[in-house]
Amino acid sequence: MCLGIPGQVVEVTDAEKRIALVDVGGIKRPINLACVVESPEAMSEAPGMWVLVHVGFAMSRINEEEAHKTLELLQELGELQEEMRNAAAQVA
Amino acid sequence: MQYVNEFRDPEKAQVLIREIQGLTEELGATSESPIRIMEVCGGHTHTIFKFGLEQLLPDSIELIHGPGCPVCVLPMGRVDDCVALAEREEVILTTFGDAMRVPGSRKSLLQAKADGADVRMVYSPTDALKLAQQNPEREVVFFGLGFETTMPSTALTVLQAALEGISNFSLLCTHITIPQTLQALLDTPDLRIDAFIGPGHVSMVIGTEAYGFIAAQYGKPLVVSGFEPLDVLQSVWMILRQMQSGRCEVENQYRRVVPDSGNPAAQNAVAQVFELREFCEWRGLGSIAQSGVQIRKEYAAFDAEHKFRVAPQQVADPKECQCGEVLQGRIKPPQCRVFGTACTPQTPLGALMVSSEGACAAYYNYGIGRHPEPQAA
Secondary structure (H helix, E strand, C coil): CCCCEEEEEEEEEECCCCEEEEEECCEEEEEECCCCCCCCHHHHHCCCCEEEEECCEEEEECCHHHHHHHHHHHHHHHHHHHHHHHHHHHHC | CCCCHHHHCHHHHHHHHHHHHHHHHHCCCCCCCCEEEEEEEHHHHHHHHHCCHHHHCCCCEEEEEEEECCCCCCCHHHHHHHHHHHCCCCEEEEECHHHHHCCCCCCCHHHHHHCCCCEEECCCHHHHHHHHHHCCCCEEEEEEEECCCCHHHHHHHHHHHHHHCCCCEEEEEEEECHHHHHHHHHCCCCCCCCEEEEEHHHHHHHCCHHHHHHHHCCCCCEEEECCCHHHHHHHHHHHHHHHHCCCCCEEECCCCCCCCCCCHHHHHHHHHHEEECCEEEECCCEEEECCEEEECHHHHHHEHHHHCCCCCCCCCCCCCCCHHHHHCCCCCHHHCCCECCCECCCCCCCHHHCCCCCHHHHHHHCCCCCCCCCCCC
């Protein structure tokens, strides 16, 4: 029920109401950006932005840097395991 | 799909599983005495079953499927309210698809629709507002349910209706709140839960600070988690790391979506339209103080409860259902006396069988416990 799906803003359709077309998994829907874009003036910066969409409203801007950090951490964890396995194999 | 596929990488999942195995051994957990982690949100329950995470995790970890599925905790009396409203000649009753099949004491909304009531499924509350504009001679009621994740969308829709003076639109508000519910759960005697996987999308609205009391007062670690398999596994790993190092904190695994302070614009909209309700009725859990919201007096014109004089009513859950015990983690779904027999996803008795996020429907659909284990005396 609290489903949220990542989408990318394609174009602004109503700056005053802060509505834009957002590509959600290949389907373009009008989405309300009032919770992620401060003002109608700031809507010009919205295209290209990644947002999390819930029942027709963007509820969060996706933070690319944080997404990258999470994946990087898991990558490093995997490399560390590999090293430890190799080290253990050498001792044996 | 970006921000989805990369968080389903099986190799990285294996790395996490190995870390988790190591940590559970270090912590001395066994299948007889497992570490019990409740995933609060039905979205996590869905991920866990869809990707078979329980089978991947060592059996020294037990996942308890929590109450965080708004459809599953929707009390029967509220469904009856909706059906009664839908049966009024002038009303078009609109709601999310999930709410359509929840059984009421007389019928579900889907049955009411089949019997001729004007019930329509919408994707967004704004679709309901549009329907009101297109049908000025009718009364459009939006049955708004859900946790903090969904509250901003209905609040903003009410504000829009007020701004545009759309007087034939109203909201039947059944929004419920997570932190108060977790507190009530934590106050349940002999509850055996060691830690929580916190709801990611509720948290993108309210932030992570709202859970501070769970770590500070109840001594349970909580990690706010995303909804892909790597997110859930990483959250389990983060919980175990806290236990291993003797920490007990609220941590945020889902930083790409959840800022620690939540979404201030969404919080403002919610505060403007809603206020805490003194008591809120939950299916299976009973009445919990301040666990839901109602529409403020200023917006009474858009409050369906006010407009149609909906009186609060209490309808007891079917006696044979054990939804409450499942929600509290006391029994597993197959141990319920009607699981898979009188209660199935096709003909649900209890709400946990209705939604794909409900623990019982998940057990049934993914073939776990098709043959109910004998019940402990």
